[in-house]
Amino acid sequence: MAQVDVKTIVSNFENIDLNTVFLSFFIIIFAVILSKIVAFLLTKISEKTWKHRLDFKSIISISNVLIYSLAVYYILASVFALSLNQLVIFSGFIGAVIGFGMRNLFEDIAGGIIVTMEKPYQVGDRIEMGGYYGEVKDIGLRATRLVTPDDSLVSAPNNLIFTQCVASGNSGSPEMMATLDIYIENDSDVDLAMKIFREAVVTSRFVYICPTRPVVILLNDYPFYKGLKARAYVNDLRNEFIFRSDITQRTWNEFYKRGIKPPKTPIMNYGKTAE
Amino acid sequence: MVTSNTEEAIETLVLGLDETIATIQKAISDFDSGQRLNIAIIALPYAGKSELVDEIVKMHPHEVTKIIFSSIINSKEEISLPDNSTKIMVFDNCHYLYMRKIGGFDVIKEFLNMIRSSDERLCITTWNLHSWTYLEQVLDIGKYFPIQITIPPLNTADMEKFVLSVYEENEIQFVDDSDEKNTKIFTPVKIPITEKITHRTINLYSFRINYTALKMLLFHRKEDESTESIIFKELTNVSHGNPGVATEIWNKWLEYPLIKTSSMNSDFGDIDLDGTGAFVLCIVLSMGHIRKEELEIIMNRSHNVDEITINKILFEILNQNLIVRNDEYYSVKPEKLYVVIKYLEKIRLVW
Numbered sequence: 001m002a003q004v005d006v007k008t009i010v011s012n013f014e015n016i017d018l019n020t021v022f023l024s025f026f027i028i029i030f031a032v033i034l035s036k037i038v039a040f041l042l043t044k045i046s047e048k049t050w051k052h053r054l055d056f057k058s059i060i061s062i063s064n065v066l067i068y069s070l071a072v073y074y075i076l077a078s079v080f081a082l083s084l085n086q087l088v089i090f091s092g093f094i095g096a097v098i099g100f101g102m103r104n105l106f107e108d109i110a111g112g113i114i115v116t117m118e119k120p121y122q123v124g125d126r127i128e129m130g131g132y133y134g135e136v137k138d139i140g141l142r143a144t145r146l147v148t149p150d151d152s153l154v155s156a157p158n159n160l161i162f163t164q165c166v167a168s169g170n171s172g173s174p175e176m177m178a179t180l181d182i183y184i185e186n187d188s189d190v191d192l193a194m195k196i197f198r199e200a201v202v203t204s205r206f207v208y209i210c211p212t213r214p215v216v217i218l219l220n221d222y223p224f225y226k227g228l229k230a231r232a233y234v235n236d237l238r239n240e241f242i243f244r245s246d247i248t249q250r251t252w253n254e255f256y257k258r259g260i261k262p263p264k265t266p267i268m269n270y271g272k273t274a275e
Numbered sequence: 276m277v278t279s280n281t282e283e284a285i286e287t288l289v290l291g292l293d294e295t296i297a298t299i300q301k302a303i304s305d306f307d308s309g310q311r312l313n314i315a316i317i318a319l320p321y322a323g324k325s326e327l328v329d330e331i332v333k334m335h336p337h338e339v340t341k342i343i344f345s346s347i348i349n350s351k352e353e354i355s356l357p358d359n360s361t362k363i364m365v366f367d368n369c370h371y372l373y374m375r376k377i378g379g380f381d382v383i384k385e386f387l388n389m390i391r392s393s394d395e396r397l398c399i400t401t402w403n404l405h406s407w408t409y410l411e412q413v414l415d416i417g418k419y420f421p422i423q424i425t426i427p428p429l430n431t432a433d434m435e436k437f438v439l440s441v442y443e444e445n446e447i448q449f450v451d452d453s454d455e456k457n458t459k460i461f462t463p464v465k466i467p468i469t470e471k472i473t474h475r476t477i478n479l480y481s482f483r484i485n486y487t488a489l490k491m492l493l494f495h496r497k498e499d500e501s502t503e504s505i506i507f508k509e510l511t512n513v514s515h516g517n518p519g520v521a522t523e524i525w526n527k528w529l530e531y532p533l534i535k536t537s538s539m540n541s542d543f544g545d546i547d548l549d550g551t552g553a554f555v556l557c558i559v560l561s562m563g564h565i566r567k568e569e570l571e572i573i574m575n576r577s578h579n580v581d582e583i584t585i586n587k588i589l590f591e592i593l594n595q596n597l598i599v600r601n602d603e604y605y606s607v608k609p610e611k612l613y614v615v616i617k618y619l620e621k622i623r624l625v626w
Contacts, residue, residue: 174623199377202413205554205578208623209412235623249579254377 024075031071038063039138046124054172057123061116061139068141104159105142111158112141119172120161126169126176126237130156135238149241169237175208176237180230180244182251183222188260190219190226196258200251201232206243208235225263290518291433292327295424299331299399302422303363306397313390313398315420317407319616320563321519321609322426324401328367331399339363344371347562347569351385356393365399370406370562376573380414387419405561405616405625412626428516435507437518438525446532449502453536460489502536509539515613523609546597546618551580552588556597556607557624560615564604 039060046056076087095106116139121127125136127146132154134146143155160166170176180201184193198217201207209215213233220227234243255261295316302312318324332339340360348354348371356364372383390398400420402410410416417423429437439447461482468477510528514521528538548556551574558573559565567589574580589605592598597615599608607615619625 196377199380203375203377203379203578205550205557205624208626210626211412215413246578250377253579 027071027075031067035064035067038067053174054122054124058119058172060123061112064139065113065116065141104157107159107162108142108157111161112139112143115139115144115158115161120166121168122172124237125172126240128167128169130154130160130164132156169240174237175213175233175235176240177213177231178234178240178243180232180247182228182230182248183225183263184228184255185261185263186225188226189258192258193226193228193255193260194219196254196260197228197230197247197251200247200254201230204232204243204246204250206234206236206239206246208233290437291427291429291516292323292330295327295426296330296334298422298424300334303335303397306362311394311397312421313419314400314422314424315407315417316399316401316424316426317404318401318426319404319517320560320607320612321523322428322517323519324426325367327426328365328399328401331363332365335363337361339365341365341367343367344369346564346566347371347374347572348382351382354382354386354389356389356396360396362395363397363399364393365401367401368403368563369400370403370410373406373410374569374573375409375558375561376578379573383410383414383416387414387416390419403561403563405557408626409561429511429518429521430516431504431507431511434511434514434516434518434521435503438507438510438521447529448533449506450533450535451502451505453539460485505536506534506539513539517609517612520609520612527610546595546614548588548591548595551578551584552591553619553622553624554578555585555588556592556615557619559592559598559605560607560612560619560625564601564606566603567605568603570605 042056042060042063046053073087076090115121121129121136121139121144123136123139126134127136129144129146132146132148134148134152134154136144137147137153138145139158141158143157146154146156148154182197184190194217198215201215201217202209207215209232216231218229218231220229230247232243232247234240299314299316302314305312316324316327328341332341338361340357340363342365344367354372366386369383369386372386373380390400404425407416461484464481464483465478466481468479506528510521510525514524525534528534528540530538546556555570555574558570562569567585570589571582571585574585575582589598593600597608597611598605616625
């Protein structure tokens with residue numbers, strides 16, 4: 001039975017003519033265009049319904065997998081006219097070829113399917129992957145594309161999820177925590193500095209505060225300086241860096257006005273510190 | 276204990292505020308019995324919180340001292356209690372006691388401390404809803420006001436009474452002139468898209484939905500429904516039951532003495548502002564009314580936005596018909612209030 005199926009597959013492939021190739025090519029092009037249109041529409045809708053922005057974006061990768069899988073299935077089942085048994089045999093054959101010859105690609109695709117199903121991160125999340133940090137722009141079958149803070153597009157192979165830890169800063173939420181550190185002179189008025197720092201955070205136009213997303217200001221004492229740490233949520237993770245910059249700039253402007261200074265590095269300023 | 280004076284007053288309740296006034300009256304009688312529970316009345320602009328406060332003052336003319344904050348208070352000295360103050364203190368527009376800037380919370384902290392330590396007085400305060408929400412997250416002010424009252428929206432019947440209260444009976448004529456069959460529910464619109472590779476602009480076609488017409492088609496058309504009822508239902512819906520907003524929209528629809536169903540239009544357009552512009556709009560919304568000088572203090576000193584930029588932003592927001600300038604005060608246009616709120620909620624500037 002299996003022999004007959006294999007013979008039919010072989011004969012089907014021997015009978016491939018220009019029409020079959022053209023039709024297959026057309027289906028692939030159609031699938032690409034359809035996936036782009038779906039991605040475009042979902043992106044547009046996600047920007048309109050801001051609250052569920054990331055939910056809509058997460059559907060993009062699932063729709064891509066579905067569209068491409070259906071396209072491949074349609075090509076094999078209708079264009080090459082393979083039966084279910086033949087499809088299984090063909091899949092096994094292709095699987096073996098991929099497994100031996102294109103192991104990495106196969107791992108990437110498996111990784112892509114796992115990322116789509118298990119959602120360790122989604123489109124729109126801020127993640128650290130393969131040594132790169134940035135916003136997930138697209139989860140493809142082979143690679144995840146990240147945009148780094150300096151606007152570089154990084155394609156990280158999906159198989160990294162099998163071998164490396166992937167850190168997601170927001171786990172699907174539109175807001176994300178940002179921690180900011182500021183260091184001041186040891187003899188500064190710490191209470192005043194903490195008040196200013198807190199007010200700089202809570203008055204920022206990028207901050208998001210709610211009972212589960214509080215603003216926390218912490219003080220750390222170091223031998224040569226004091227460190228202030230703020231933990232606060234940025235209202236849209238895309239504003240993370242501008243949020244940090246906004247708070248840092250406004251805090252230091254106020255610190256200088258109120259006589260709070262940055263620490264003098266003992267190594268650089270050894271003589272003066274000794275005095 | 277409710278006095279005979281207040282019993283009379285309860286009979287003349289402000290529309291839609293029966294329960295609210297009853298809650299305040301109970302707090303006052305509880306205070307007489309020795310339990311002090313300060314009150315925060317929280318409302319959106321134009322919702323009628325000042326009218327509610329006036330009603331309370333009318334009910335207790337000799338027991339209430341009313342202090343109105345009409346612009347941002349910069350100094351702690353301006354909030355000290357008068358020596359001859361009565362047992363009930365009403366502070367209207369308490370959102371003017373803070374500024375969203377570094378150092379902008381000192382006055383309100385002093386005020387809250389004053390309220391906390393003033394055991395012999397009951398404090399009734401009014402707040403802008405968005406300022407309250409912000410301050411609740413930042414300063415946890417809810418703890419100072421165990422009774423928090425949000426002014427409820429008017430229902431259709433109350434809205435009708437409220438709007439028609441300024442006219443004689445049958446002065447306004449309601450005309451149903453809408454032609455449902457010819458009302459376009461879907462209008463084709465062009466959306467220009469820049470193509471990624473060649474950077475050429477391509478026009479995609481989409482549909483804009485006329486929700487008012489759609490709602491009219493789906494919900495309003497009952498055979499026996501009067502034109503008056505249709506109009507007031509739509510007015511209540513569009514204004515979210517806010518009397519100030521409804522008045523403004525009513526005036527726009529009214530072609531005295533006629534009001535036509537065809538004039539009902541709730542499409543107030545989209546908002547297109549940059550981040551700083553949206554933040555300025557957020558400040559204007561949270562303050563209710565604000566002067567340019569006050570905006571400058573907030574934006575310039577703390578957010579590093581210079582005067583030229585503020586002028587540009589105000590010009591832009593005025594041009595988009597989102598705010599209005601009365602004398603030297605800027606405020607959100609009543610009919611645009613909910614569009615602005617929706618926009619600011621969408622970009623998470625108000626929570």
